Amino acid sequence: EVQLVESGGGLVQPGESLRLSCGASGFIFENYWMTWVRQAPGKGLEWVANIKEDGNEKYYVDSVKGRFTISRDNAKQSLHLEMTSLRAEDTAVYYCVRDRLELADWGQGTLVIVSS
Amino acid sequence: DIQMTQSPSSLSASVGDRVTITCRASQNIATSLNWYQQKPGKAPRLLIFAASNFQSGVPSRFRGSGSGTDFTLTISSLQPEDFAAYFCQQSYSAPFAFGQGTKLEIK
Numbered sequence: 515e516v517q518l519v520e521s522g523g524g525l526v527q528p529g530e531s532l533r534l535s536c537g538a539s540g541f542i543f544e545n546y547w548m549t550w551v552r553q554a555p556g557k558g559l560e561w562v563a564n565i566k567e568d569g570n571e572k573y574y575v576d577s578v579k580g581r582f583t584i585s586r587d588n589a590k591q592s593l594h595l596e597m598t599s600l601r602a603e604d605t606a607v608y609y610c611v612r613d614r615l616e617l618a619d620w621g622q623g624t625l626v627i628v629s630s
Numbered sequence: 631d632i633q634m635t636q637s638p639s640s641l642s643a644s645v646g647d648r649v650t651i652t653c654r655a656s657q658n659i660a661t662s663l664n665w666y667q668q669k670p671g672k673a674p675r676l677l678i679f680a681a682s683n684f685q686s687g688v689p690s691r692f693r694g695s696g697s698g699t700d701f702t703l704t705i706s707s708l709q710p711e712d713f714a715a716y717f718c719q720q721s722y723s724a725p726f727a728f729g730q731g732t733k734l735e736i737k
Contacts, residue, residue: 549726551674551728558715558717558728558729558730558731559666559668559674559717559719559728559731560728561719561725561726561727561728564724564726573724573725574725575725575727576631576725609673609674614721614726615662615664615679615721615726616664616676616679616680616685616721617664617666617674617676617719618676618679618685620673620674621673622673623673
């Protein structure tokens with residue numbers, strides 16, 4: 515069974531940084547692209563970033579380019595999202611999702627609140 | 631970047647009704663279109679991929695169609711468990727944007 519467990523969310527002030535992690539199990543992690551999707555409270559889904567199996571290709575939505583960095587550790591079966599210069603509009607539940615095109619397997623999400 | 635426009639943003643219907651949700655891409659995305667269902671407090675669930683292909687376990691009352699820029703999700707006979715939010719997403723080119731969502735409510 516595919517399991518994705520996010521961690522690292524919390525309350526931070528504007529301008530601060532936060533690192534999200536996602537632990538994966540139940541599949542061969544190094545064989546899959548991985549994706550981060552977020553959802554602001556009461557709002558729709560926003561695709562944030564994805565990363566290729568070997569970590570050599572990464573893509574970002576414009577609103578986070580230059581501030582967020584996606585990375586992975588295949589040996590530890592983990593996915594990360596380094597978030598810097600956080601803004602109020604980054605407040606959301608962040609989901610870790612397996613794959614690139616058809617997002618069938620999602621974690622439960624971790625909540626990030628950016629507020630002073 | 632490709633923009634996705636979904637309509638309507640909300641919809642009221644009754645059990646047994648047939649409903650259709652539409653999604654329009656800002657450019658040709660062939661059949662690179664997915665549909666998701668999301669219930670409150672839960673992660674989204676993939677329903678349809680590549681415009682018209684059922685994800686495993688999805689009831690046959692859900693049907694996806696379309697190609698190019700215009701797509702539809704049809705639920706042929708609404709069941710109580712279908713009242714939820716629905717999102718389309720293009721999988722043609724990154725960033726893989728979602729539509730803004732359709733909230734399907736009980737009339």
